[in-house]
Amino acid sequence: MNDLPGLMLALPIILPLLAAGATLITLRSSRAQSIITMVTLAATTTLSLLLLVHVDQNGPVVLAVGGWALPFGIALVADRLAALMLVVSSIVTLGVYIYATGQDTSRTEKSDDTPVSIFNPAYLILCAGVSNAFLAGDLFNLYVGFEMLLAASYVLLTLGATTQRIRAGVTYIVISLVSSLIFLAAIALIYGATGTVNMAHLSDRLSELPVDIQLILHVALLIGFGIKAAVFPLSFWLPDSYPTAPAPVTAVFAGLLTKVGIYAIIRTETVLFATSDLRAPLLVVAGLTLLVGILGAIAQSDIKRILSFTLVSHIGYMLFGVAMGTHLGLTAAIYYTLHHIVAQTAMFLAIGLLELRAGSTSLRKLGGLSTLAPFISVLYLIPALNLAGIPPFSGFIGKVALFDAGFHSSDWLVGILVGVGTLTSLLTLYVIGKSWNLGFWREPADADEPTPALVAEAKERRDSLARTGTWKSTVRLPSLMTGATAAMVIVSCLLTVLAQPLWQVSSRASQGLMGPETYTSIVLDDDEADGVGDGRHAPVPENGQGGER
Template sequence: MIDLLPVLVPLPVLLPLIGAGIALILSKNTRAQNIVSIAILVAVMVIATMILFGVDAHGPQVVAIGGWQPPAGIVLVADRLSSLMLIVSSLVTLCVLVYALSQDANDDSNETPISVFNPSYLVLCAGIANSFLAGDLFNLYVGFEMFLVASYVLLTLGATAERIRAGVTYVIISLVSSVIFLAAIGVIYAACGTVNMAQLSERISDLPADVQMILHVLLLLGFGIKAAIFPLSFWLPDSYPTAPAPVTAVFAGLLTKVGIYAIIRTETLLFAESSLRVPLLIAAGLTMLVGIFGAIAQSEIKRIVSFTLVSHIGYMLFGVALGTSIGLSAAIYYTVHHIIVQTALFLAIGLVEMRGGSTSTRSLGGLMVLSPVITIIFFIPALNLSGIPPFSGFIGKVALFLAGFDDHAWLPTVLIVAGTVTSLLTLYVIGRTFNLAFWRDPADVEEPNEDLVEEFTERKKTLLAGKKWKSQIGVPPAMVVATSVVVIASIVLTVAAEPLWDMSNRAAENLSTPIDYVTNVLGGDES
């Protein structure tokens, strides 16, 4: 197994790129293109599982691309954190792909050929995997650009005016973030003579304090935009809701978490003695509160959940900012939880939109009667996001709050209060949304949908008469199955909380003592 690991590490990046090329060649054969895409992501998930177990048993695995040994060459590094993120992302991307392909090219519009989606999606998957495995800052930048370029295509599928407008905003913000990140890489290379993260961990501490501060702030600005941390989160609620449901799901579930992953990696490896702990804690608290207050003001479910996405990024940043092993453990656990739950919610919202014809609470109603299955699929991750015990959201928040109490300082205590308020307001927002969209009579809404009202009335009559009733509006079974798999995965996070927490603990211990990472990458050389 250990001899096979170095061969496996590059495959989560390489296979999707090969698959994207094959998908382009097969652009005129949709069925073959879909089979190849699904097969590639199944293979990536199997490989990611093998990497995780191998790394957990044998330690970090380092692969020098092209035979150029570090720090001169490009290295891919699989440790517990990157492997855990890799397996979660592979599960999410596979389920979203199945969901998307069953939704007829992921869009109601015929303006965009289906052949565009598969190659773009596979490139996005490769970019995400490359970001998690990157052992140097420039390769991390390349991974970011891979999935960002692919996301530009996916975000504007259908070419509607609304999507193009949202896409332009997203592109501009992403370009600003990329320019800041690239500038940071240039300054770091000028100051340290390397961009290899293991080598940087030895050299950055020798720089003057003001230079360290400049490098630190530049990286945080670049990553903070990608992670949607307040006040750099203004772009997200307008960009994500306009995209097709599966695209929004993978964006919300993964892209912001890549930014959080980059913050965790650089904060623990490059800036372990952080002087920005207080600003990060303040940003975490404001991200929680501003995000959830924004959600309260919305009436469209996609926008509501987009704002809650912003607010819950604050929880992850809280754990990172604490800088303790238990804080990092809680942040890692909560990140895994949020990837799964947020993806499940956006996929469920896609089902709601297909079944009810809208995602606005001003026109939805009666879905509990019209579609009990979709109701359950939405309700479970919604409760989980709210932090209701015994779900993983509750476990993650309790772990974060315990880490805050262990700090014995006033600012983490304030963050605990902010986190509690955010959790209660999330429950209020989710409860209100569920009541409006699923519980109330569709005839009582502000903007009634006559077809929905008529169907609801017919359904109630058949129930009272004890007769069978079959809806004329169908949702593709594969979409329901794909969403259900992600929902079940969110339940598994609760049932299997102990092994996941143990893995998060071991990953956090590695991050707290990065000597193993540095030694494995540099081979014990003092560079």
């Protein structure tokens, strides 16, 4: 039984990699590729759920890959935060893949938009990279996870090889390579200064360095992770990169990839540099990210670009919670991150349906969709209201929790951030309202550049209602795409229904991060060093909350 936790820790990385190889072998059979990928993602989701339950009940799990004693070996570590992120990312990647399968089998979609032979192995490698990043217990393994993401995401971003996608892909990969070089340089400096890259070991070693050296290393890591998380002023690349990709790729990128950067920032602030204080600069950056992102969204007329800018803006909320440096603030940041992964993914999936239905996502061309495509309108509206923070959705719960954490702080800068966050939330509601009014409520003929097909369909609807009193659209969208989108919207609503238990798990995860001692003692447990390769975990206190302080 001691082998089981370690196995659960390794399989979310190993299974997608093995499946990627299998899909390359079966290049000529799209059906075989789809079955392999679907089964692998479903298995990974199940394993992630089991791992979360185990970690929450028994404490963090550590695996030394190859049995090499830590801190010299490669460590995989799953505490509550890593397990939570792994579960949500697995659910999202499974849902998006089902959507992508429906898009590929749709006769209304160009076959070169999502070429299965390329998409499946690249997507599985992306999933393995995400899992590796969340479970990495040392900086170099985290770098490897990021590089797996980069290689796979460049392939996915340029599917179809259109000029626009190649241009966006070049921008994305150049920025990502710069970020990776900064991260790699920081790792080299850290190793040169401390002689280790194990995060738990670094927690002790970094605090022994001179303050100015700590500051340089700290800032270098934050810059590298900040580019990946798209925080201001390092977010300029995102609005031009994500909207050009196929709908499922945009959904998984927008919903998940930037959160890997946020996760790395959380580890940096709570494990590596817990004694270093960059709260004030981080709060300023969080405030600017909130404002610049939402002001950019206001200026856009395409729904994809609007959401890309609001994505940047909402990264500011997560960074705000981390920068507060309190248990309540970090709990709110974790909950808001989980909410945003699901809601943002659901939103982009709905926009993919909208684009397939109307032929465009430009607000200058859209209109009348609330009557012409009511189900798609509902699938769009629910996550839109969620992202805007309308009660009782999880976005509202997350923002209220962040503001409540701010009210409990005596720092005047935190108080300003609460005001900035409130203003940003109101502006987000304005942007969502404008998009809904222009794209869904007004008549198609009233658009600045009316779409002939929508205008004709609206006229047909009016004539049919006048003659018979009934009307039914003849346009049919792939049921698999619609079903996957509806399922993701339901999952986003479940974050509200299950808000209390999810908040409690987030709170326990935050409690374990408030001091690096717990994390360090678990990973570097000399008394159990011989058994570290068997997936050992922290002892369970009498209160039953493994790993709690």
